[in-house]
Amino acid sequence: MRGSSVKFNMKLLSTITNLLLGVTTSAAFPAENSARTINDLVTSKITWTGQVKPGEAVLSITGTAEEIYKQIIQINPNYDNELGLNSNQSTIARRGLEPIKKRATTSDDWTCTYGNNVNAESIGAGVRYLYSIANADCSAPPGSPGAGGCSVSSCNSGAGIWLCNDASNTVNIPCTIIADNAVEVLINCQTTTYNGDETWTSFTHGQIFSDDHTWNVILNQC
Template identity: 75%
Template sequence: MKFYSFFAYLLVGATTSAALPADNSAREVTSLTASKLTWTGQVKRGEPAVSFTGTAEEIYNQIIEINPNYDSELGLDSADAKVKRRDLKPIAKRATTSSDWTCAYGNNVNAESVGVGVRYLYSIANGDCSAPPGSPGNGGCTASSCNSGAGIFLCNDSSNTLHNACTIVADNAVEVLINCQSTTYNGGSSWTSYTHGQIFSLDRSWNVILNQC
Protein backbone atom coordinates (compact mmCIF):
# COMPACT_ATOMS: atom_id res chain seq x y z
CA MET A 1 0.00 0.00 0.00
CA LYS A 2 1.55 3.33 -1.07
CA PHE A 3 1.06 5.41 2.04
CA TYR A 4 3.68 8.06 1.27
CA SER A 5 2.13 9.05 -2.05
CA PHE A 6 -1.24 9.23 -0.30
CA PHE A 7 0.24 11.54 2.38
CA ALA A 8 1.64 13.83 -0.28
CA TYR A 9 -1.71 13.91 -2.06
CA LEU A 10 -3.61 14.84 1.11
CA LEU A 11 -1.09 17.36 2.37
CA VAL A 12 -0.77 19.12 -0.98
CA GLY A 13 -4.56 19.34 -1.06
CA ALA A 14 -4.47 20.78 2.44
CA THR A 15 -1.93 23.41 1.46
CA THR A 16 -3.99 24.61 -1.48
CA SER A 17 -7.48 24.19 0.02
CA ALA A 18 -7.17 24.94 3.73
CA ALA A 19 -10.00 27.19 4.91
CA LEU A 20 -9.33 27.47 8.62
CA PRO A 21 -6.10 26.24 10.23
CA ALA A 22 -6.12 24.60 13.62
CA ASP A 23 -4.98 26.85 16.45
CA ASN A 24 -4.08 26.72 20.11
CA SER A 25 -7.54 27.87 21.21
CA ALA A 26 -9.01 24.40 20.64
CA ARG A 27 -10.87 22.83 23.51
CA GLU A 28 -8.51 20.34 25.13
CA VAL A 29 -9.87 16.82 25.15
CA THR A 30 -7.22 14.63 26.70
CA SER A 31 -8.99 11.41 25.83
CA LEU A 32 -12.27 10.05 24.54
CA THR A 33 -14.00 7.06 26.03
CA ALA A 34 -14.15 4.79 23.01
CA SER A 35 -14.68 1.13 22.27
CA LYS A 36 -12.97 -0.75 19.47
CA LEU A 37 -14.38 -0.48 15.98
CA THR A 38 -16.44 -3.36 14.62
CA TRP A 39 -16.22 -3.85 10.86
CA THR A 40 -18.63 -6.06 8.91
CA GLY A 41 -17.98 -6.89 5.28
CA GLN A 42 -17.03 -9.46 2.70
CA VAL A 43 -13.48 -10.81 2.76
CA LYS A 44 -13.79 -13.21 -0.19
CA ARG A 45 -16.12 -12.91 -3.18
CA GLY A 46 -19.18 -15.12 -2.95
CA GLU A 47 -18.80 -15.72 0.78
CA PRO A 48 -20.99 -14.34 3.61
CA ALA A 49 -20.00 -11.14 5.39
CA VAL A 50 -17.90 -11.48 8.54
CA SER A 51 -17.11 -9.15 11.44
CA PHE A 52 -13.77 -8.08 12.93
CA THR A 53 -12.99 -5.79 15.85
CA GLY A 54 -10.04 -3.41 16.19
CA THR A 55 -8.66 -0.30 14.50
CA ALA A 56 -8.92 -0.04 10.73
CA GLU A 57 -5.29 -1.14 10.45
CA GLU A 58 -5.81 -4.16 12.72
CA ILE A 59 -8.95 -5.11 10.80
CA TYR A 60 -7.18 -4.79 7.46
CA ASN A 61 -4.38 -7.05 8.69
CA GLN A 62 -6.93 -9.65 9.82
CA ILE A 63 -8.61 -9.50 6.42
CA ILE A 64 -5.46 -10.07 4.39
CA GLU A 65 -4.46 -12.98 6.63
CA ILE A 66 -7.61 -14.71 5.39
CA ASN A 67 -7.48 -13.41 1.84
CA PRO A 68 -4.07 -12.14 0.64
CA ASN A 69 -5.79 -11.09 -2.62
CA TYR A 70 -8.34 -8.89 -0.87
CA ASP A 71 -6.95 -5.62 -2.27
CA SER A 72 -7.27 -6.72 -5.89
CA GLU A 73 -10.59 -8.52 -5.40
CA LEU A 74 -12.57 -6.28 -3.04
CA GLY A 75 -10.40 -3.53 -1.62
CA LEU A 76 -9.00 -0.16 -2.65
CA ASP A 77 -7.03 -1.51 -5.61
CA SER A 78 -9.78 -3.66 -7.14
CA ALA A 79 -10.84 -2.95 -10.71
CA ASP A 80 -14.41 -2.13 -9.66
CA ALA A 81 -13.50 -0.14 -6.55
CA LYS A 82 -15.44 3.08 -6.23
CA VAL A 83 -13.06 4.32 -3.55
CA LYS A 84 -10.32 6.44 -5.05
CA ARG A 85 -7.88 9.01 -3.70
CA ARG A 86 -9.77 12.19 -3.02
CA ASP A 87 -9.02 15.83 -2.47
CA LEU A 88 -11.39 18.35 -0.89
CA LYS A 89 -13.38 19.37 -3.97
CA PRO A 90 -14.84 15.97 -4.92
CA ILE A 91 -15.48 15.14 -1.26
CA ALA A 92 -17.39 18.39 -0.82
CA LYS A 93 -19.77 17.35 -3.59
CA ARG A 94 -20.65 14.06 -1.90
CA ALA A 95 -23.66 13.67 0.38
CA THR A 96 -21.48 11.93 2.96
CA THR A 97 -19.87 15.09 4.33
CA SER A 98 -21.19 18.42 5.56
CA SER A 99 -19.93 21.95 6.16
CA ASP A 100 -20.78 21.54 9.85
CA TRP A 101 -17.21 21.17 11.11
CA THR A 102 -15.13 22.92 13.75
CA CYS A 103 -11.43 23.18 14.47
CA ALA A 104 -12.16 24.32 18.05
CA TYR A 105 -12.25 20.82 19.50
CA GLY A 106 -9.56 18.33 20.41
CA ASN A 107 -5.79 18.34 20.67
CA ASN A 108 -3.20 18.58 17.92
CA VAL A 109 -2.22 15.31 16.26
CA ASN A 110 0.24 14.65 13.45
CA ALA A 111 -1.51 15.08 10.09
CA GLU A 112 0.53 12.35 8.38
CA SER A 113 -0.45 9.89 11.11
CA VAL A 114 -4.10 10.76 10.48
CA GLY A 115 -3.40 10.13 6.80
CA VAL A 116 -2.28 6.58 7.63
CA GLY A 117 -5.60 5.94 9.37
CA VAL A 118 -7.56 7.42 6.48
CA ARG A 119 -5.79 5.15 4.02
CA TYR A 120 -6.65 2.06 6.08
CA LEU A 121 -10.29 3.16 6.34
CA TYR A 122 -10.47 3.48 2.56
CA SER A 123 -8.82 0.06 2.26
CA ILE A 124 -11.69 -1.62 4.16
CA ALA A 125 -14.37 0.51 2.52
CA ASN A 126 -16.36 -2.43 1.14
CA GLY A 127 -17.72 -2.95 4.68
CA ASP A 128 -19.37 -0.86 7.37
CA CYS A 129 -17.93 0.73 10.51
CA SER A 130 -20.16 0.75 13.58
CA ALA A 131 -20.46 2.80 16.76
CA PRO A 132 -22.52 1.96 19.89
CA PRO A 133 -25.64 3.91 20.93
CA GLY A 134 -25.16 7.29 22.54
CA SER A 135 -26.92 10.60 23.06
CA PRO A 136 -26.23 14.23 22.09
CA GLY A 137 -23.16 15.41 23.99
CA ASN A 138 -22.47 11.87 25.17
CA GLY A 139 -21.86 9.96 21.99
CA GLY A 140 -20.99 6.30 21.82
CA CYS A 141 -17.56 6.41 20.17
CA THR A 142 -15.32 3.89 18.49
CA ALA A 143 -11.63 4.41 17.72
CA SER A 144 -11.71 3.86 13.96
CA SER A 145 -8.00 4.46 13.77
CA CYS A 146 -5.08 5.15 16.13
CA ASN A 147 -1.65 5.70 14.60
CA SER A 148 1.23 7.22 16.60
CA GLY A 149 -1.22 8.86 18.99
CA ALA A 150 -3.43 10.30 16.22
CA GLY A 151 -6.99 9.01 16.42
CA ILE A 152 -9.99 9.04 14.11
CA PHE A 153 -13.13 8.56 16.20
CA LEU A 154 -16.63 7.73 14.95
CA CYS A 155 -19.17 8.94 17.52
CA ASN A 156 -22.88 8.10 17.56
CA ASP A 157 -25.36 10.55 19.11
CA SER A 158 -28.46 8.41 18.48
CA SER A 159 -29.99 5.71 20.66
CA ASN A 160 -29.49 3.01 18.01
CA THR A 161 -26.25 1.32 16.95
CA LEU A 162 -24.70 3.23 14.04
CA HIS A 163 -23.63 1.47 10.85
CA ASN A 164 -21.74 3.71 8.41
CA ALA A 165 -19.83 2.72 5.32
CA CYS A 166 -16.17 3.04 6.28
CA THR A 167 -15.63 5.30 3.27
CA ILE A 168 -17.99 7.84 4.88
CA VAL A 169 -15.85 7.89 8.02
CA ALA A 170 -12.73 8.35 5.88
CA ASP A 171 -14.32 11.12 3.79
CA ASN A 172 -15.26 13.08 6.91
CA ALA A 173 -11.83 12.58 8.46
CA VAL A 174 -10.28 14.02 5.29
CA GLU A 175 -12.61 17.02 5.47
CA VAL A 176 -11.35 17.88 8.97
CA LEU A 177 -7.75 17.00 8.09
CA ILE A 178 -7.72 19.49 5.22
CA ASN A 179 -9.76 22.30 6.77
CA CYS A 180 -8.19 22.20 10.23
CA GLN A 181 -4.49 21.96 9.56
CA SER A 182 -1.55 24.01 10.79
CA THR A 183 2.12 23.65 9.90
CA THR A 184 5.16 24.18 12.12
CA TYR A 185 8.57 25.04 10.68
CA ASN A 186 11.27 22.87 12.23
CA GLY A 187 14.25 24.51 10.57
CA GLY A 188 16.04 23.75 7.34
CA SER A 189 13.61 22.08 4.95
CA SER A 190 11.64 20.33 7.70
CA TRP A 191 7.98 21.06 8.39
CA THR A 192 5.42 19.21 10.52
CA SER A 193 1.67 19.46 9.92
CA TYR A 194 -0.89 19.06 12.70
CA THR A 195 -4.66 18.79 12.76
CA HIS A 196 -7.62 18.24 15.07
CA GLY A 197 -11.35 18.92 14.96
CA GLN A 198 -14.87 17.56 14.66
CA ILE A 199 -17.41 17.23 11.84
CA PHE A 200 -21.12 16.43 12.19
CA SER A 201 -23.42 14.53 9.87
CA LEU A 202 -26.14 16.47 8.07
CA ASP A 203 -28.73 15.36 10.64
CA ARG A 204 -26.25 15.66 13.55
CA SER A 205 -26.93 12.06 14.59
CA TRP A 206 -23.21 11.18 14.39
CA ASN A 207 -19.84 12.87 14.08
CA VAL A 208 -16.18 12.18 13.34
CA ILE A 209 -13.42 13.54 15.57
CA LEU A 210 -9.67 13.86 15.04
CA ASN A 211 -7.99 13.85 18.45
CA GLN A 212 -5.30 12.17 20.50
CA CYS A 213 -5.76 8.47 21.12
Protein backbone atom coordinates in the same frame (compact mmCIF):
# COMPACT_ATOMS: atom_id res chain seq x y z
CA MET B 1 5.35 39.48 -0.27
CA ARG B 2 2.72 38.13 -2.67
CA GLY B 3 5.23 35.81 -4.23
CA SER B 4 6.11 34.40 -0.81
CA SER B 5 2.41 33.79 -0.07
CA VAL B 6 1.91 31.92 -3.34
CA LYS B 7 4.98 29.79 -2.63
CA PHE B 8 3.65 28.95 0.86
CA ASN B 9 0.21 27.97 -0.49
CA MET B 10 1.74 25.69 -3.11
CA LYS B 11 3.89 24.07 -0.42
CA LEU B 12 0.81 23.56 1.79
CA LEU B 13 -1.11 21.87 -1.06
CA SER B 14 1.88 19.62 -1.66
CA THR B 15 1.98 18.76 2.04
CA ILE B 16 -1.73 17.82 2.03
CA THR B 17 -1.25 15.55 -0.98
CA ASN B 18 1.75 13.89 0.63
CA LEU B 19 -0.22 13.21 3.82
CA LEU B 20 -2.87 11.29 1.90
CA LEU B 21 -0.42 9.45 -0.34
CA GLY B 22 1.84 8.44 2.53
CA VAL B 23 4.90 10.61 1.84
CA THR B 24 6.92 11.26 4.99
CA THR B 25 7.47 14.77 6.30
CA SER B 26 8.12 15.53 9.98
CA ALA B 27 6.84 13.55 12.95
CA ALA B 28 7.37 16.03 15.76
CA PHE B 29 4.53 16.56 18.28
CA PRO B 30 3.59 19.79 20.06
CA ALA B 31 2.86 20.03 23.77
CA GLU B 32 -0.70 19.11 24.74
CA ASN B 33 -3.02 22.11 24.84
CA SER B 34 -6.02 22.80 27.06
CA ALA B 35 -8.73 21.79 24.55
CA ARG B 36 -11.34 19.19 25.47
CA THR B 37 -10.41 15.51 25.33
CA ILE B 38 -12.42 12.46 24.35
CA ASN B 39 -11.41 10.29 27.30
CA ASP B 40 -14.86 10.36 28.90
CA LEU B 41 -16.49 9.15 25.67
CA VAL B 42 -14.24 6.25 24.68
CA THR B 43 -15.98 2.89 24.66
CA SER B 44 -14.50 0.62 22.01
CA LYS B 45 -12.77 0.11 18.71
CA ILE B 46 -14.84 0.03 15.54
CA THR B 47 -16.53 -3.12 14.29
CA TRP B 48 -16.18 -3.69 10.55
CA THR B 49 -18.80 -5.85 8.84
CA GLY B 50 -18.17 -6.85 5.25
CA GLN B 51 -17.11 -9.47 2.76
CA VAL B 52 -13.53 -10.71 2.85
CA LYS B 53 -13.75 -13.28 0.04
CA PRO B 54 -16.05 -13.12 -3.01
CA GLY B 55 -19.08 -15.35 -2.68
CA GLU B 56 -18.62 -15.99 1.03
CA ALA B 57 -20.66 -14.74 3.98
CA VAL B 58 -19.85 -11.38 5.57
CA LEU B 59 -17.61 -11.25 8.63
CA SER B 60 -17.49 -8.88 11.60
CA ILE B 61 -14.04 -7.83 12.80
CA THR B 62 -13.33 -5.45 15.69
CA GLY B 63 -10.21 -3.30 15.87
CA THR B 64 -8.68 -0.17 14.40
CA ALA B 65 -8.75 0.18 10.62
CA GLU B 66 -5.13 -0.96 10.49
CA GLU B 67 -5.79 -4.01 12.68
CA ILE B 68 -8.90 -4.91 10.65
CA TYR B 69 -7.07 -4.57 7.34
CA LYS B 70 -4.23 -6.82 8.53
CA GLN B 71 -6.73 -9.46 9.66
CA ILE B 72 -8.50 -9.26 6.31
CA ILE B 73 -5.24 -9.76 4.42
CA GLN B 74 -4.39 -12.77 6.59
CA ILE B 75 -7.71 -14.36 5.65
CA ASN B 76 -7.55 -13.35 1.99
CA PRO B 77 -4.15 -12.16 0.70
CA ASN B 78 -5.83 -11.20 -2.60
CA TYR B 79 -8.46 -9.00 -0.94
CA ASP B 80 -7.21 -5.73 -2.48
CA ASN B 81 -7.64 -7.09 -6.01
CA GLU B 82 -10.87 -9.02 -5.42
CA LEU B 83 -12.87 -6.65 -3.20
CA GLY B 84 -10.67 -3.75 -2.15
CA LEU B 85 -9.03 -0.73 -3.72
CA ASN B 86 -7.65 -2.56 -6.76
CA SER B 87 -10.80 -4.50 -7.66
CA ASN B 88 -12.67 -3.82 -10.88
CA GLN B 89 -15.94 -3.02 -9.09
CA SER B 90 -14.35 -0.68 -6.56
CA THR B 91 -15.63 2.90 -6.58
CA ILE B 92 -13.06 3.88 -3.97
CA ALA B 93 -9.74 5.41 -4.94
CA ARG B 94 -6.94 6.78 -2.83
CA ARG B 95 -7.58 10.51 -2.48
CA GLY B 96 -5.16 13.19 -3.65
CA LEU B 97 -6.40 16.78 -3.53
CA GLU B 98 -9.98 15.62 -4.17
CA PRO B 99 -11.01 16.05 -0.48
CA ILE B 100 -10.62 19.82 -0.85
CA LYS B 101 -13.59 19.78 -3.23
CA LYS B 102 -17.10 19.58 -1.78
CA ARG B 103 -18.52 16.05 -1.69
CA ALA B 104 -21.97 14.78 -0.73
CA THR B 105 -20.57 12.53 1.99
CA THR B 106 -19.41 15.44 4.16
CA SER B 107 -21.16 18.43 5.71
CA ASP B 108 -20.27 22.05 6.38
CA ASP B 109 -20.87 21.55 10.12
CA TRP B 110 -17.31 21.22 11.37
CA THR B 111 -15.26 22.90 14.08
CA CYS B 112 -11.55 23.17 14.81
CA THR B 113 -12.08 23.98 18.51
CA TYR B 114 -12.58 20.38 19.71
CA GLY B 115 -9.68 18.19 20.79
CA ASN B 116 -5.93 18.43 21.08
CA ASN B 117 -3.35 18.79 18.33
CA VAL B 118 -2.27 15.55 16.66
CA ASN B 119 0.24 14.95 13.90
CA ALA B 120 -1.45 15.32 10.51
CA GLU B 121 0.82 12.75 8.91
CA SER B 122 -0.39 10.14 11.40
CA ILE B 123 -4.02 11.05 10.65
CA GLY B 124 -3.22 10.60 6.96
CA ALA B 125 -1.99 7.08 7.70
CA GLY B 126 -5.27 6.28 9.45
CA VAL B 127 -7.26 7.68 6.54
CA ARG B 128 -5.41 5.41 4.11
CA TYR B 129 -6.31 2.34 6.19
CA LEU B 130 -9.96 3.39 6.33
CA TYR B 131 -10.02 3.65 2.54
CA SER B 132 -8.37 0.22 2.38
CA ILE B 133 -11.36 -1.39 4.17
CA ALA B 134 -13.93 0.86 2.51
CA ASN B 135 -16.00 -1.87 0.83
CA ALA B 136 -17.99 -2.29 4.07
CA ASP B 137 -19.48 -0.52 7.11
CA CYS B 138 -17.88 0.59 10.36
CA SER B 139 -20.03 0.87 13.50
CA ALA B 140 -20.15 2.79 16.78
CA PRO B 141 -22.21 1.83 19.87
CA PRO B 142 -25.31 3.73 21.06
CA GLY B 143 -24.89 7.11 22.70
CA SER B 144 -26.73 10.35 23.32
CA PRO B 145 -26.19 13.99 22.28
CA GLY B 146 -23.11 15.35 24.02
CA ALA B 147 -22.19 11.93 25.41
CA GLY B 148 -21.90 9.80 22.31
CA GLY B 149 -20.73 6.24 22.16
CA CYS B 150 -17.36 6.60 20.46
CA SER B 151 -15.25 4.02 18.67
CA VAL B 152 -11.68 4.65 17.63
CA SER B 153 -11.44 3.80 13.94
CA SER B 154 -7.76 4.61 13.73
CA CYS B 155 -4.93 5.27 16.19
CA ASN B 156 -1.48 5.98 14.79
CA SER B 157 1.30 7.44 16.97
CA GLY B 158 -1.25 8.96 19.33
CA ALA B 159 -3.41 10.47 16.57
CA GLY B 160 -6.94 9.11 16.53
CA ILE B 161 -9.89 9.17 14.12
CA TRP B 162 -13.07 8.64 16.16
CA LEU B 163 -16.58 7.69 15.03
CA CYS B 164 -19.01 8.99 17.66
CA ASN B 165 -22.67 8.05 17.80
CA ASP B 166 -25.29 10.43 19.24
CA ALA B 167 -28.20 8.10 18.42
CA SER B 168 -29.81 5.62 20.81
CA ASN B 169 -29.01 2.70 18.51
CA THR B 170 -25.79 1.40 16.97
CA VAL B 171 -24.84 3.27 13.79
CA ASN B 172 -23.30 1.56 10.78
CA ILE B 173 -21.49 4.05 8.55
CA PRO B 174 -19.64 3.17 5.33
CA CYS B 175 -15.94 3.26 6.22
CA THR B 176 -15.25 5.43 3.19
CA ILE B 177 -17.60 8.14 4.56
CA ILE B 178 -15.72 8.13 7.87
CA ALA B 179 -12.50 8.56 5.91
CA ASP B 180 -14.00 11.38 3.81
CA ASN B 181 -15.12 13.25 6.93
CA ALA B 182 -11.72 12.78 8.59
CA VAL B 183 -10.10 14.30 5.51
CA GLU B 184 -12.53 17.25 5.63
CA VAL B 185 -11.35 18.08 9.17
CA LEU B 186 -7.73 17.36 8.27
CA ILE B 187 -7.86 19.91 5.45
CA ASN B 188 -9.91 22.62 7.16
CA CYS B 189 -8.28 22.43 10.59
CA GLN B 190 -4.64 21.94 9.65
CA THR B 191 -1.77 24.19 10.67
CA THR B 192 1.63 23.82 9.04
CA THR B 193 4.89 25.18 10.41
CA TYR B 194 8.07 25.59 8.42
CA ASN B 195 10.97 24.13 10.40
CA GLY B 196 13.77 25.22 8.09
CA ASP B 197 15.90 22.96 5.91
CA GLU B 198 12.90 22.29 3.65
CA THR B 199 10.97 20.43 6.39
CA TRP B 200 7.41 21.10 7.50
CA THR B 201 5.36 19.92 10.46
CA SER B 202 1.57 19.76 10.22
CA PHE B 203 -0.98 19.34 13.02
CA THR B 204 -4.74 19.04 13.11
CA HIS B 205 -7.71 18.38 15.40
CA GLY B 206 -11.46 18.98 15.20
CA GLN B 207 -14.94 17.56 14.79
CA ILE B 208 -17.45 17.22 11.93
CA PHE B 209 -21.15 16.28 12.24
CA SER B 210 -23.38 14.37 9.89
CA ASP B 211 -26.22 16.36 8.32
CA ASP B 212 -28.77 14.82 10.71
CA HIS B 213 -26.46 15.10 13.76
CA THR B 214 -26.85 11.42 14.61
CA TRP B 215 -23.09 10.80 14.38
CA ASN B 216 -19.83 12.71 14.07
CA VAL B 217 -16.15 12.19 13.36
CA ILE B 218 -13.44 13.58 15.64
CA LEU B 219 -9.69 13.97 15.14
CA ASN B 220 -8.06 13.89 18.58
CA GLN B 221 -5.51 12.11 20.69
CA CYS B 222 -5.88 8.38 21.28
